[in-house]
Amino acid sequence: MGGLIAPSGAQAATPTPTAVTIDGTKPGLTFDGVGAISGGGGNSRLLVDYPEPQRSQLLDYLFKPGYGASLQVLKLEIGGDTNSTDGAEPSIEHTRGTVDCNQGYEWWLADQAKARNPDIKFYGLSWGAPGWIGNTGSGGHFWSQDSVNYLMDWMGCATRHHLNVSYLGGWNERGFDKAWYENLKSALVARGYGATKVVAADDTWDVADAMATDPAFKNAVDVVGVHYPCGYMSDFSSCPSPANAQALGKPLWASENGSEDADGGAPAVARGINRGYLDGKMTSFINWPVIASLYPDLFFSTDGMSIANQPWSGTYSIGKTTWVTAHTTQFTKPGWRYIDSASGYLGGARTNGSYVTLKGVNNRDYSTVIETLDATAAQTASFTVKGGLSTGNVHVWSTDLNSTNPADWFVHQQDVTPAHGTYTLTLQPGRVYTVTTTTGQGKGTATPPPAAPMKLPYADGFETPATTTSPKYFADMNGAFQTVACGGGRTGTCLRQMAPTRPINWTDEPYNAPYTMMGDGSWSNYTVTADTMFEQSSTVELLGRVNQQGRNNNGLNAYHLRVSDTGAWSIDKSDTSWHFTTLASGTTTALGTGRWHTVALTLDNATLTASIDGTAVGSTTDTSFTNGRAGLGVTGYQTDQFDNFALTPGTPTTHTGPIASALPGTCARPTAGTSGAAVQLWACDGSAQQVWTRTNGTLTHNGKCLDVTGGGTANGTPVELWDCNGGANQQWAPQPDGSLMSAQSGRCLDDPAGATADGTPLEIWDCNGGANQRWTLP
Incomplete structure (x- = not known):
């Protein structure tokens, strides 16, 4: 294995070794933790529907100390009924004053994280918001007292779920309003949440300029959170912060970083965690997203710690990003202090790699995290320990990112006893190392089952309770589809689109009507059927052969059967730019409101057939899409209902x-x-x-x-x-x-x-x- 310990004074592998003095009397800034984001687009949606024991295994890999990523911060999207990258998170308050603290799956995830790590920190942030906010009609206005009140309602829900929210932000990547943040701080204090720290502005470094010249704004903000300070979807080789930000005396965070593949992005994440502190004095790195538990046809479908996109089979893969994150999180804790004099670039050159050292709150333990991802040859680093820190055994862990063999990731490589407080490490290129005096680390050993397609037929009458208010396998892309008591004189449970007005959007898609989708992207010939009930004059739709979605929901390859309460119907296709083409249309007897009807879309090779109440009303032929999952939708923000969703297989070709x-x-x-x-x-x-x-x-x-x-x-x-x-x-x-x-x-x-x-x-x-x-x- 790479990275051997040699006695002090051994022949160096490179003519320019690095000498590091780890002095416990010279601490730097306080470490605030490494975390990840659930939200900003439904990226953890499918995790809740995984079967046991695989669901618990995945949660352990994310949150359990000494097992996997061991995340120290979990940032949660505050749902707004609107698409926020690869999906929509439901709001707790679709209409003003009606609060439902059981909406969505973030509460469930937070509870699971806390059960595994009681010390984990929670951080809330909005991407969008329900449409009633702002009192300006459709679309609303986020920077308003309404949104402050909404966040207080969300904080109340967190309290009901026994969750302590340590950090709260404003509006993701949409700038800032200074007075709004001041009002937010006042509201937190007034409502008894004074311990919750305000983060601004989850965007660019511009917020630091404003804080430097406005004392009231500066006092309202506890943490300066910036997105992608190392560059967006880059190698994260340089992570600077401006001098005026460092002069504020506030913690600086990379409050969203990542957007990297679970495997291929691991080198960038390893660089960013170290270099964010070295270059910009940033004391927290928060990865977007926490896990790729979303359908594969979505734009960012492989980003996160791991990939878990098949809840019906239970299969998953643990990404390399898990293990480069573990090199920091399993060996440190928030509250530890960086040691600046024991942090830097190997041999003084960025291309050799970086190292950071942190000391524990007991003033004895320390951990040094090293990355050599850009190095081209072996090199040595000699460490001298002093200032009250332990001079006892150190434990060496390594990950070879050039290897595709998981056995080479996060390996307890060797222990060494320093001689008179000194030891030398030989560092191989392409590695991440941790050298530590701590113990208790480990690598999860759970093995997933093999992947398998989701078989048809499939049916969901929405009577069997799912883990959350979203039905099993359904992923909302806009709006909020929730199981509720049926209307229209029907007993039992039905699926209802809950958002009655257009939300405050985060994405900029030209067509932003509510829809939800589910299933296997390899399905080809099948019939999708559902009972529908119009609560008001509107148009519902069944979706078939749903496959690739445009980035940020800016389009969708799919067929749509649209049926209106007036009896008008059409078969349409959409593409990844939301261009719609009507393939067939007509009008049948008016269906009216408050009554149930059955609609069906049959996809048989190139033939597409629409049926209403058991009668075929029209058909067409088209060869644009040969496969894809199914879905339900409403063409506007109306609260229509669905029941008896069913998928019947067709004839294989x-x-x-x-x-x-x-x-x-x-x-x-x-x-x-x-x-x-x-x-x-x-x-x-x-x-x-x-x-x-x-x-x-x-x-x-x-x-x-x-x-x-x-x-x-x-x-x-x-x-x-x-x-x-x-x-x-x-x-x-x-x-x-x-x-x-x-x-x-x-x-x-x-x-x-x-x-x-x-x-x-x-x-x-x-x-x-x-x-x-x-x-x-x-």
């Missing part, structure tokens, strides 16, 4: 032929017809070796399935032939742009670097629409 790349003259072929044979790119030759059979979401050759090796989800995982087993790593969802998405990971079949040479091995990679990811299928 089979096509035979080559898988041809958009790169001219090249096709996919296996090296042999046996399990384990690599799938490669070769010149198209019409041979039987290049013939595949496509049936719904599977591609087979010689009776074997196109398979993502080992069920892997990371960029660069190869593909091969394997015995067909129904796993989601053998399910492929063709996209309208010609790409072929793995139903398990949300990554696309990829020809590395667009190579055209015979024998180029194919793999999965982040979907990017490039020619090397576009395929003509049989």
